[in-house]
Amino acid sequence: MADAVLAAAGSDRPAASGGEGGVFSKTGFAWAWFEAARNPYYILIVIYVFAPYFARDIVGADILASGQLEGLSPEAAAAAAGAEGQAMVASLSKWAGLVAAFTAPFLGAAFDRGLRRKPLLLVCLSLISLISISLWWAIPGPEGFSTGTLMLLLIIAYVAYAYSEVSHNSMLPDAARLDALPAISGLALALGNAVATVMFIGLVVFFALPDAIGWPAPQALFGIDTSQYEQFRIAGPICGVWMLLSMWLFFANGRDTGVKGTSAVRAIREGAIGVFRTVRQAAHHKEAFKFLIARMLYADGMAALLMMGAVYVSLFLGWNLIELTIYAIWASAWAVAGGIFGGWLDQKMGPKNALVLELIAIVLILFFGLSITKDSALFGLIPNQQVWDVPFFSGTSDLLYLVQGALIAVFATANISSSRSMLVHVAPAHMRGEFFGLYAIAGTVTVWLGPLMVEQFTRASGDQRIGMSAIAILFFLGLAVLLTIKRETPAAKAL
Helix, strand or coil: CHHHHHHHHCCCCCCCCCCCCCCCCHHHHHHHHHHHHHHHHHHHHHHHCHHHHHHHHHHHHHHHHHCCCCCCCHHHHHHHHHHHHHHHHHHHHHHHHHHHHCCHHHHHHHHHCCCCCHHHHHHHHHHHHHHHHHHHHCCCCCCCCCHHHHHHHHHHHHHHHHHHHHHHHHCHHHCCCHHHHHHHHHHHHHHHHHHHHHHHHHHHHHHHHHHHHCCCCCCCCCCCCHHHCHHHHCHHHHHHHHHHHHCHHHHHHCCCCCCCCCCHHHHHHHHHHHHHHHHHCHHHHHHHHHHHHHHHHHHHHHHHHHHHHHHHHHHHCCCCHHHHHHHHHHHHHHHHHHHHHHHHHHHHHCHHHHHHHHHHHHHHHHHHHHCCCCCEECCCCEECCECCCCCCCCEHHHHHHHHHHHHHHHHHHHHHHHHHHHHHHHCCHHHHHHHHHHHHHHHHHCCCHHHHHHHHHHHHHCCHHHHHHCHHHHHHHHHHHHCCCCCCCHHHHCC
């Protein structure tokens, strides 16, 4: 069957090589280290620190200052500004995803035709780094970049991040032997979250706590001026400089099976033809395409949940930088466990069963989180009461949301690991790069379909909780398709 599919698809691809070695082999660890260099940008900028700052202190503050909400009570005006800030961040992600979703799959197919990954990855990471550093000038008002300029920069960085994800993911099958790939995938996510956790600790200890309680120093260190929001803006340069300094290990040791001298124009053109041909021949790869559809749906919800979660809690529960940063450290630490847990779960249950368990858990955790307000939890069953007299997380609602964050971090990270492992098992061996490109639709559609639903539900209802609840629809649909996948393809077994 694998030979027949290869003949039908054409013979313009290099033969699949496969990897050697285990988790801590030179090439395996290099592949995992890439996430340590890149993922802190996503965790700090896209999720926890910069996105809530952009929604609240740039978009929301601009709306309040414009006079558009005059006549509303302070509480109603704050809620309206918060809803618009959430919708704006969702809109930004939507447009970035639209660009990536219709271009990234052709990159994956070009890799199958000999195009080298490392040159593109170097461009993408350098671009993300420079944009991240430039976020230092994201100052509210006329002194910094305009909102439009910031949105454009963030969209470019999002697209570059999506391209780097396709390129990096397509290198996974060649990083080590097949039985080590789930553990390597989990290790990569654990490393990325571990580095982000260290960065969060630095933000809290050096900048947030001195400003709030005068400890461990009477004021923010290194001349950071919190009145100018520098405690938020500094996250960009930290991530950008770290990426530039740390990515060398991957480029020195990562295995790129592309052929030196391959024409990029030819590879992309032939890759595009191959993508359309592969889609037309979907019947030959039925189970793999079913998984891609399932992935497309639940990954839309997953990325929207991760990207919008910190924005939601910042605006809806009123958490400030210290609470958000502590929450991020807490979640990132649990995500380290989630990466390891995901690899273990894949090996014990198989990737499909692991994904089913993870998706069911995520939906339940989502609604648990949406049940929490400043006044109560579980939709009014548990009133919010002060537990102890401390500046942060003193009420039951805050503490329950911390529990929710830990659970989401574990199961979301495990889901990402299991998804990559699942594709390695169902994709034909000689078309893995192309299928990782198609897999990018699932990952990059995430950046527009999920946020689009959050944006529209939020604006239509004027309620942030209703906007976030739309994400559950995508999880249910993805789970329904995933349950129809019956077995691995014969081509996958040839791996």
